[in-house]
Amino acid sequence: MGYTITDIAYFFNNTKGAIRFYEDKGFITPERNATGYRIYNAKDILQLFYLRRYREYGFSIQETIDYFRSDNVHSLNKLLVSLEEKDQELEQRQKELANMRLWLKDYQSKLRMFINYPDSFLLLKINGYIYLNIDFFEKGNKSKDIIHAWINASPWTNIKSVEMPMMNKYIHPE
Numbered sequence: 001m002g003y004t005i006t007d008i009a010y011f012f013n014n015t016k017g018a019i020r021f022y023e024d025k026g027f028i029t030p031e032r033n034a035t036g037y038r039i040y041n042a043k044d045i046l047q048l049f050y051l052r053r054y055r056e057y058g059f060s061i062q063e064t065i066d067y068f069r070s071d072n073v074h075s076l077n078k079l080l081v082s083l084e085e086k087d088q089e090l091e092q093r094q095k096e097l098a099n100m101r102l103w104l105k106d107y108q109s110k111l112r113m114f115i116n117y118p119d120s121f122l123l124l125k126i127n128g129y130i131y132l133n134i135d136f137f138e139k140g141n142k143s144k145d146i147i148h149a150w151i152n153a154s155p156w157t158n159i160k161s162v163e164m165p166m167m168n169k170y171i172h173p174e
Contacts, residue, residue, distance in 0.1 A: 002031065002039030012048055019048075027051060027065045058090055 009016050022028050023038075028047045030038040047068060054064040067082065 002033075002041055003045070005030075005038050005040070008040050008044070008048065011045065012052060022048065022051065022065070025065045027068065058086055058093075 003011075005016050005019055008014075008019050012019075019028075023030060028040070028044040030040045030044055033039050050068050051061070051064050054068075055061065067079070
């Protein structure tokens with residue numbers, strides 16, 4: 001028994017255009033009936049299932065298509081190596097995300113203090129980043145090392161001072 005493109009789109013909560021895209025990329029190869037309509041079989045459904053599953057685990061569409069394309073033949077050992085590589089990528093990404101969260105939490109905490117006590121900060125250090133109140137420059141503090149560290153720690157290239165409500169001018173990287 002075969003299924004129509006409408007059935008397949010429904011099964012996978014996808015569009016007919018997406019299903020045709022996977023066919024154009026060689027990921028699935030549906031048969032055609034006598035009237036030229038696509039007829040999808042269990043193999044096509046399994047291929048699309050693998051695409052969805054591997055996308056859920058962080059593989060790109062192209063990685064999945066390249067690996068599971070119907071004219072490709074790969075060993076289970078090669079698949080295992082690919083999965084191990086993806087696991088390492090995800091572990092690295094998880095570490096990066098954890099560091100981002102630490103930075104955000106630290107930044108939130110320092111900004112709350114800054115908002116509550118704006119006059120008490122000339123220098124604000126947040127997990128490797130240094131933010132300077134404009135008063136740092138205007139009050140004659142000429143520490144070249146701190147200014148140098150601040151500029152080099154910032155990943156942004158455009159720096160400007162902005163007026164913030166109820167606060168002094170504040171140097172803010174864009």
